[in-house]
Amino acid sequence: MYIVQVAETECPLCRSSSETVDHLFLHCSWSWEVWSGCMQWWGVNSCPNNLIKDWIEGWNGLCPSMNRKGVWNILFFTVVWTIWEARNDLVFKAKEANISLSMDWVKFRVAWWFKTHGCGSEDALTLLLLDIKERCVDKDHKNKSRSGVWDPPVDDELLFNVDGAAKGNPGMSGVGGVLRDARGRILCLFSLFLGFRDSNSAEILAIHKACQLIASKPSLADRTVTLKLLLHGPRGSNSFADSLAKAGSRRQGDRIEWGDL
Known part of the structure; x- marks a missing residue:
């Protein structure tokens, strides 16, 4: 097993700051690129809060549509989990932290959650790289063009x-x-x-x-x-x-x- 050798308090993803909870999940340049990319699926742009707890509390207010609250909330915890997984894979397995691949995993996990909990359509897993905001939402699409x-x-x-x-x-x-x-x-x-x-x-x-x-x-x-x-x-x-x-x-x-x- 290979282990990435970094300073004890250094962020393994960006290696430019000390690793704290707020830095790893919010202020790390690698992590923020994942957040930004996922938010852009909905056309949302934002700046990070100073603390992750404030980011959690303000997340709902960033959602552009009430009928997308469900998938929006799932997205938050999916991104956090994916960042944590990427960090551990890098530290303990020397596995490269790839932003585009991590974003693909975010989409897959959101789709899988919806399918597992009966909240999405039967073809929910086809959301792997689809536009989530148009497919995985909390409303009927009978009137969709x-x-x-x-x-x-x-x-x-x-x-x-x-x-x-x-x-x-x-x-x-x-x-x-x-x-x-x-x-x-x-x-x-x-x-x-x-x-x-x-x-x-x-x-x-x-x-x-x-x-x-x-x-x-x-x-x-x-x-x-x-x-x-x-x-x-x-x-x-x-x-x-x-x-x-x-x-x-x-x-x-x-x-x-x-x-x-």
């Missing part, structure tokens, strides 16, 4: 939504995709960093990567798989792949995950 709803494939077919994104044209780019069956189960997802490219190249490479992944699995050889790439207009039903591609453009380490085929 169909333009933002994922359309499942028919019968035994599979649908691979893919997308490419570039921050600028050209700029730092990434690709993403998610393979799902007719029930909405995630069979594969990827989020990869490409480097400096234009958006058109990124979209072509997203299709190429999806084809590579399909070809790598013999169990998919006899399945009908449709590739879907939205070239123009609002992302709508392709929003999951879009979010994976955008995450890829700033990702530190590629992400490819397979579900049960």
Whole structure:
């Protein structure tokens, strides 16, 4: 077992200040980047309180909508737990504290909590990298516009939504995709960093990567798989792949995950 050697009172995540409860969970630059990123899912910007107890007490007041209080409160404790886990993994396992990966874990844990406690829809686990504020909320979505709803494939077919994104044209780019069956189960997802490219190249490479992944699995050889790439207009039903591609453009380490085929 490897143990990171740091000064007894030094914060292992930023190594720039003494490790106290208030610093670790609130003022550490690494931890605050996780907080800021999660709050931005709701379009919320804030400055940290001096004390973590004040941050807890004022958290509800930052929620932008009453019907999102449930998931907002869960988010708070999920971020705290994820920061603590990242800190311990670094100290006791020498495991790199990766901000983008930690934020992915936050989304997964929020979705899992909702599914476990019966507060979310049956496909709650597909929130792994979805826009939580639009999907995991305390209200009925019967009136939600169909333009933002994922359309499942028919019968035994599979649908691979893919997308490419570039921050600028050209700029730092990434690709993403998610393979799902007719029930909405995630069979594969990827989020990869490409480097400096234009958006058109990124979209072509997203299709190429999806084809590579399909070809790598013999169990998919006899399945009908449709590739879907939205070239123009609002992302709508392709929003999951879009979010994976955008995450890829700033990702530190590629992400490819397979579900049960």
